[in-house]
Each structure stands twice: as structure tokens, then as C-alpha cells.
Amino acid sequence: MAAHEGLRHGHLGPNTLHLCIDMQQLFAEGPWETPWLKRVLPVVEELANARPDCTLFTRFMPPANVAEARGMWRRYYEHWPQMVREALPPERTELMPSLARLVPPAEVLDKDVYSPWVAPELHRRLQERGVDTLVITGAETDVCVLAAVLGAVDLGYRVVVPVDAICSSSDRTHDALLTLYRERFGQQIEAVRSEEVLRAWT
Numbered sequence: 001m002a003a004h005e006g007l008r009h010g011h012l013g014p015n016t017l018h019l020c021i022d023m024q025q026l027f028a029e030g031p032w033e034t035p036w037l038k039r040v041l042p043v044v045e046e047l048a049n050a051r052p053d054c055t056l057f058t059r060f061m062p063p064a065n066v067a068e069a070r071g072m073w074r075r076y077y078e079h080w081p082q083m084v085r086e087a088l089p090p091e092r093t094e095l096m097p098s099l100a101r102l103v104p105p106a107e108v109l110d111k112d113v114y115s116p117w118v119a120p121e122l123h124r125r126l127q128e129r130g131v132d133t134l135v136i137t138g139a140e141t142d143v144c145v146l147a148a149v150l151g152a153v154d155l156g157y158r159v160v161v162p163v164d165a166i167c168s169s170s171d172r173t174h175d176a177l178l179t180l181y182r183e184r185f186g187q188q189i190e191a192v193r194s195e196e197v198l199r200a201w202t
Contacts, residue, residue, distance in 0.1 A: 007190050009158060012201040017131045018047055018055040019152075021116070021145050023099055026060065027090050031083060033137045034139050036167030036174075037096075043165040043194050044137050045098050048106065050198055055106040056125075057095055060144060061085070073113075114144045117151035126157075133158040135197055137165035142173040149181070153188045162194040164182030 023044055028033045037197070048055045063069045063074065064085045069077045077084055085093065094100055109122055116122045126134075134157045138145050145166050152159045161181060168174035181189040 007192055007196060007200050008186075009190065010200075012133055012135070012160065012197065015130050015137060016054065016133040016201060017052060017126060017129070018135045018137065019116075019148060020044060020048060020055060020057045020099070021148050022058055022060045022092060022135065022140075023096050023138050024059055024092075025096060026062075026083075026088075026095055027139050028180065030092070031080065034167055034169045037139050038168070040137075040165055040167045041096060041098065041170045043162065047135065047137060047162065047165060047194055047197065048099055048102055052102040052202065053105040055102065056121075056122075057099060057103065057106060057108050058138075058144075058148075059093060059095065059108060059110050060114075061093055061110045061112050062088070063112065113148035115148075115151050116144075117148070117155065123155060131157070133160065135162065135201075137161045137162055139167050140174075141168040141170075141177050142170065146177060149189060153185065158190075159188060160190045160192065160196050160197060163191050165194050 023037065023041065024033060034192050062084050066074060066077045066081055066084055081087065109116060111119065134152050136145060136148055136152065136159060149159055149161060163178055178191055181191045
């Protein structure tokens with residue numbers, strides 16, 4: 001893994017937003033459990049509590065039923081029929097309670113795919129607020145967080161990833177993604193620890 005290089009582009013200004021990906025009860029237990037989620041939750045809480053008015057949570061929303069899924073997503077939910085909304089208790093798609101209580105002033109955006117950028121609403125909302133920098137946290141490092149990070153890079157946002165505030169169900173691919181961010185995207189992705197983010201966000 002590459003050496004830690006810190007926030008190479010300096011302090012985080014007033015146009016920074018914390019984009020927290022899919023920290024939901026859906027991934028805290030059950031078939032899609034991400035064991036690290038509860039371990040990183042206190043770090044995510046600290047970041048969100050520091051700036052709830054500058055925090056946006058995404059929620060991954062499965063289709064109501066298998067028939068509603070499109071394309072290869074239908075095959076995906078044929079494999080996971082117990083994870084469609086009609087088979088789940090309603091609270092399973094909600095944010096973790098300690099984060100849900102921050103809404104409002106924090107905002108929520110629902111999505112039905114890995115990337116929050118597929119629908120234009122997120123980019124539009126951020127542009128209306130003048131956001132140019134994203135601190136991206138959440139689950140999972142190698143799935144939805146990856147999609148959020150690369151989409152943000154493509155759209156030209158400054159991207160900061162607190163490495164202790166993201167989680168995966170796979171140590172191997174989590175570590176591989178951190179190496180990728182630092183070695184292949186080092187000019188566009190700043191992978192740092194959360195305390196550095198908190199110190200730098202002025």
C-alpha cells in the first residue's frame with residue numbers, strides 16, 4: 001500500500017459536503033450483512049454530527065418485487081428474493097438510527113442501483129448548493145462506495161475518502177481499493193483518516 005500522503009489539496013472549504021453511502025439497517029444484519037458496518041459507524045457518526053447540515057445520506061432501495069427489477073437486476077433479485085421490499089420489514093431499508101436522527105438538517109437520497117449518479121438528481125442538488133468537494137463514507141468500499149467515488153471523480157468533484165469510515169465484507173477487496181485510490185487515482189482521490197478530515201474542514 002502506498003504511503004499516507006494526507007490532504008494534498010489543502011483544507012476543506014465551505015463548499016464541502018459529506019456524502020454518506022448506504023449506512024442502512026439492510027447492511028447491518030441479515031443476508032447482506034457487512035460485518036464492518038457497526039465498527040465504522042462511530043466514525044461515520046462523528047463526521048455526520050460535526051456537519052449535519054452538510055451531510056447527505058443515500059439509501060439503497062431494492063425493488064418492491066422481483067418482477068419490478070430490470071435487465072440483469074432481475075436475475076440478481078431472483079438470486080436474492082428475500083431482499084425485495086415486499087419481503088422485508090419496512091425499517092430494514094432505513095438508515096442506522098444514530099444517523100437517521102440527523103435528518104433534517106441532513107438530507108436523504110434514495111437510489112436503486114450501486115451508483116448515486118445514474119439519476120441526475122444528486123449532481124443537480126449539489127450544484128445548486130455550490131458543492132465542489134465530497135467527503136465520501138459508507139458501505140461498501142468495493143461496491144456502492146466505489147461507484148460513488150468514481151462517479152464523483154468523473155464529474156470533477158474533489159474527492160476525500162476517510163479510510164476509517166468505509167467498510168466492506170471483504171478485507172481483500174477493501175485493501176485493494178485503498179491501494180487503487182492511492183496508486184492510480186492519487187491526484188483525484190485523497191485517502192486519509194477521519195481525524196484529518198475533521199481538523200481540515202473549516
